Amino acid sequence: MDFRRLLLVDDEEGVRRFLGLSFEELGYEVETAANGQTALELFSSFRPDIVFTDIKMPVMDGIELLKRIKTQSPDTEVIMITGHGDLDLAIESLKFDASDFITKPINNDVLEVSLERARTRISMKRQLREHTENLEKLVEEKTRRIVELERQNAASQVVQGFSSALSDATQEVETGSGLFNELPCLVSIHNRYLEIVAHNTLFEERLGNQVGNNSFDIYSDRDSPGNACPVQKTFDTGKGQRSKENFLGRDGEEIPVTVYTAPLPNNDGDIELVLDISVDMTELKRLKDELLTTQYKYQRVFNDAPCYITVQNPDLSIAEANHLFKKDFGESVGRPCFDSYKHRSEPCADCLVRKTFADGETRQRETVVTTLSGEQKNMLVQSAPIHDAAGAIVQAMEISTDITEIRRLQDHLTSLGIMLGSMSHGVKGMLTSLDGGIYRLESGLKRQDPARVEDATRVLKSMIGRVKKMVLDILYYAKSRELETEELDASSFLKETFEIAEAKAVAAGVESVCDIPEYLGRLTIDSAAMAAALVNFLENAVDACEGRDIAGGGRVAFMARRTGDVLTMTIVDNGMGMDRETREKIFTLFFSSKGKRGTGIGLFISNQTIEQHGGAITVESSPENGSKFIVTLPMATSL
Known part of the structure; x- marks a missing residue:
């Protein structure tokens, strides 16, 4: 099936005409609609494979149309058309299983790629459903056949308990009549x-006339009495035998059988003959081979899927994981899911799999995970129940799709506006503080009050530093900025940087300690950017201690040491500390552990600044045990 029926929905006639011609040139059968309501009416009769719809339309928008279509036909692929200002809605549409979104103006190459991707998804979904339906049908059919064959095996075993009665059977077998011939x-x-x-007759049809030949000759792997066959073992032990063997057919082929033997005693109780009844297992073996082949095909689909897939038990332990999951998170079978790829000691508060086990509904949400290599990925996670034959939920499947690139695109297009909005209140407060500081400075100069002048100078210096840091944050994220480096004395620079943050520590009642030796050497850095980064670390350390009941009080220490050509700076606090999940996310854009007090960009930009200077950051922390940030930078070649 080619999947080339396409429904185009857009309220602009020009767009419908232009895109309609483009789709027809690509070989699609196209119908168009001016709004979502008209599209729904047309959908039932046209039954398109792909729907291409604008997000913002009168009567019914694209998001509502997407939901309605997915309710009627989950396999229909829906591609969203969006303007740059509608990117949030486009991202939201992915949560409702949209196949893709394309921004205006539409590029023909991007259009073809998106359509091909949608057709591929339709094909994969239908193949998976066909494999699943065929597997269920095959398992049912083969299970019924296996049960039938096992009943035959059970009937054969009954023979062992009737040795004396079977003594009379020899004549029936010899004459080719009676029960054993049937x-x-x-x-x-x-x-x-x-x-x-x-x-009997069936024996001769399959193996040829063997009367007078050795008992072991009918086996494919025995050629002498030294390699005891079931008949010989029955004579030796006086007991019936049961084993899986291979007979040699009349055309030289191997016939898999299950052999049952029973001793036939004479009137004196001595074993005179042995009865051998063997069940042909050829069909059973073929059925098992077919089942294994089908299971292998299903396993290939599971393992080769380009997303993370796990099957989880009710206790949230992982029963199965595909290759991509194992590659990025290690061997996790038997371990709890929250430990394997969320690095938590207890289940997530909003665990999708738990909710799916509770009500049998599918769930989805976004989250951030960290791979074994330390790479952070934005994931769209979906959960679905797995039922047994009785309809009970026995396991749940969790599928996680990597949307990191989509989120990265959204961040670059929208973060400047979000950032400025979240900082507006802070800017207003700092401007007010600057006005107050200027007033205090002017009044101090007029009154010739040195203490008042000094206090005003300290406030102005602190506020100017904060304004400078905020502006640099905006510049660093709003656009690429080349470093404006200069060579300066490391000791002096670090002490001056510490003084900027020290005012906040004094105001918060937190002890601050500076351990910066003289003559550390010279650094080649962008002093403004590096100062902003270090102040960010120091002020975060103060925030971690502020307002907490700490024995001996809150304390922040700033230390620096030089080893060879490397300068190591350490910021240590005895504040609230962080768990592993928070440590792994603190340098992620817009992640903040401060709630409404944090913008989530400070540490992101500080990390970028350190990396631009060729340095690195490591973090050591645990809940209630404080935090340690270790920053390393290369020194200038001259001392």
């Missing part, structure tokens, strides 16, 4: 010289 089994009689004395 059984769908290979029946033969053997004497104590390990010779075949009689067999």
Whole structure:
């Protein structure tokens, strides 16, 4: 199936005409609609494989149309058309299983790629459903056949308990009449010289006439009495035998069988003959091979999927994981999911799998995970129930799709506006503080009050530093900025930087300690950017201590040491500390552990600044045990 029926929905006639011609040139059968309501009416009769719809339309918008279509036909792929200002809505549409979104103006190459991706998804979904339906049908059919064959095996085993009654069966086998000739089994009689004395018609049809031949000759892997066959073991032990063997057919082919033997005693109680009843397992083996092949195909689909897939038990332990999950998170089978890729000691508060087990509904949300290599990824996570034959939920499947690139695109397009909005209140407060500081400075100069002048100078210096830091944050994220480096004395620079943050520590009642030796050497850095980064770390350390009941009081220490050509700076506090999940996310854009007090960009930009200077940051922290930030930078070649 080619999946080339396409419904185009847009309230602009020009867009419908232009895109309609483009789709027809690409070989699609196209119908158009001017709004979502008209599109729904047309959808039922046209039954398109792909719907291409604008997000913002009168009567019914694209998001509502997407929801309605997915309710009627989950397999229909929906591609959203969006302007740059509608990117949030486009991202939201992915949560409702939109296939993709394309921004205006529409590029033909991007259009073809998006359509091909949608057709591929339709094909994969239908193949997976066909494989699943065929597997369920095959398992049911083969299980019924296996049960039937096992019943035959059970009937054969009953023979062992009737040795005395079977003594009279020899004549029936020899004459080719009676019960044993009607059984769908290979029946033969053997004497104590390990010779075949009689067999039924089916035996002769499959193995040829074997009367007078050795008992072990009918086996494919035995050629002498030294390699005991079931008949010989029955004579040796006096007990019936049961084993899986391979007979040698009349055309040289191997016939898998389950052999049951029973001793036939004479009137004196001595074993005179052995009855061998063997069930042909050829069909059962074929059915098992087919089942294994089908399971292998299903496993390939599971393992080769380009997303993370896990199957989880009710206790949230991972029962199965695909190759991509194991590659990025290690071997996780048997471990709790929250430990394997969220690095938590307890389940997430909003765990999707728990909710799915509770009500059987599918769920989805976004989250950030960290791989074994330390790479952070934005994921769209979906959960779905797995039922047994009785309809009970026995396991749940969790599928996580990487949307990191989509989020990165959104961040670059919208973050400047978000950032400025979130900082507006802070800017207003700092401007007010600057006005107050200027007033205090002027009044101090007029009154010739040195203390008042000094206090005003300290406030102005602190506020100017904060304004400078905020402006640099905006510049660093709003656009690429080349470093404006200069060579300066490291000790002097670090002490001056510490003084900027010290005012906040004094105001918060937090002890601040500066341990900066003289003559550390010279640094080649962008002093404004580096100062803003270090002040960010120091002020965060103060925030971690402020307002907390700490024995001996809150304390922040700033230390620096030089080892060879590397300068190591350490910021240590005894504040609230962080768990592993927070440590892994603190340098992620817009992540903040301060709630409404944080913008979530400070540490992101500080990390970028350190990396631009060729340095690195490591973090050591645990809840209630404070934090340590270790920053390393290369020194200038001259001392």
